[in-house]
Every structure is written in structure tokens, then in C-alpha cells.
Amino acid sequence: MRAVMRVGIGAVAAGLTAVVLTASPGAAATPAVHFAGIQYNAPGTDTSRNVNGEYVKISNSGSRAVSVKGWSVRDAAGHKFTFPTYTIKAHDSLWLHSGKGTHTHRTFYWGSGWHIWNNTGDTATLRDSHGKYHDSCRWTKSTSSGWKAC
Incomplete structure (x- = not known):
């Protein structure tokens, strides 16, 4: 509009x-593509073994499917993940895990060997393939669940 x-x-x-x-x-x-939430503190003590316990949930609350090819997620320190070819259906979500793995339907992996998100505070930013800002999610302290609804 x-x-x-x-x-x-x-x-x-x-x-x-x-x-x-x-x-x-x-x-x-x-289209309303946005952060739905971030699990910024993986369960247990942070080690290289539980990196995928950190993840970002991105949702499309719009009525049309949206291609996120080339869209990026960044943290405050400038770590960046760029999405490959993928389309989020209307009223659907995808998950981006911090660690390593093979991309599957609706699940993506940053490829990091260590945690991306700071437990004590950080900001996630979502931009489209042209660099246009779409959303951000910020937290300033850790909660017992390590989850931030955005």
C-alpha cells in the first residue's frame, strides 16, 4: 500500500x-514476510555440538507466496546468511538453523561451526535481495527459554 x-x-x-x-x-x-521468533540460546551449555539448537523462524503471513532467493539474515556483528532459491508459501514458515546441515524443504542451515546469536542481546535483520529492510528482532537479555517471539 x-x-x-x-x-x-x-x-x-x-x-x-x-x-x-x-x-x-x-x-x-x-507480502508480510517477517521474523516469527528466534531461539537464540540453544538448550544446554553452548558447544559446537548444539549449534543447531539456535534457529530463526521466518513466516509469511501474506496471501501470496514470496520468493526469498537472495534475501539475507544478519546479526549485529555482521554475520550474514543468504537464502538460495526458495519460495515461502502464503501462511507458511521456514527455519534457519545456525549450524551445519543439508537444506531441506522449509529448513536451512547457516553453516556455522559456532553459535551466531548472542545470548545476552543481539539483533536479527531481514533484508530482501535488493537490500531493502523487511524486519528485525532484538533482545537485550537472556530468558530462561532462550526464545524471543518477534
Whole structure:
């Protein structure tokens, strides 16, 4: 949906700003691909054996399938995962694990030998193949479950 801002002349003259948002006719809504949650603290003590206990869940709450080929997930330190060819169906999700594994239907692996997400605080950022920001998820301290709903 495209927003259009209109400011009334009288409001400007009076030093006030009025904003009216309207939808442009025929403008298509952007699909709602977003972080649903992050398991940033794998169960147990962090070792190279439980890296895949960390994962990101990305959902498409839109009514259309969306190709995420070339989309990326980054942490605050700049670690980056780029999705291969994949399409998230409408009202479906995918999972991105921090460790190593073979990509399967709806499950992807970052390929790291160590944990990506900081338990004490971090920010995950989702961008499309053109670098356009789509979503982020941030936490500032560890919870007992190590899960952050986004």
C-alpha cells in the first residue's frame, strides 16, 4: 500500500502540520514476510555440538507466496546468511538453523561451526535481495527459554 501525505495550506500557515494517509488505487500490498521468533540460546551449555539448537523462524503471513532467493539474515556483528532459491508459501514458515546441515524443504542451515546469536542481546535483520529492510528482532537479555517471539 502506498501512503500519500497531504498538508493543508492553512495548517502550514498556522505552523501546524496535518497528515492524511490514503491508499493509492491499484497499489499492491507488500507480502508480510517477517521474523516469527528466534531461539537464540540453544538448550544446554553452548558447544559446537548444539549449534543447531539456535534457529530463526521466518513466516509469511501474506496471501501470496514470496520468493526469498537472495534475501539475507544478519546479526549485529555482521554475520550474514543468504537464502538460495526458495519460495515461502502464503501462511507458511521456514527455519534457519545456525549450524551445519543439508537444506531441506522449509529448513536451512547457516553453516556455522559456532553459535551466531548472542545470548545476552543481539539483533536479527531481514533484508530482501535488493537490500531493502523487511524486519528485525532484538533482545537485550537472556530468558530462561532462550526464545524471543518477534
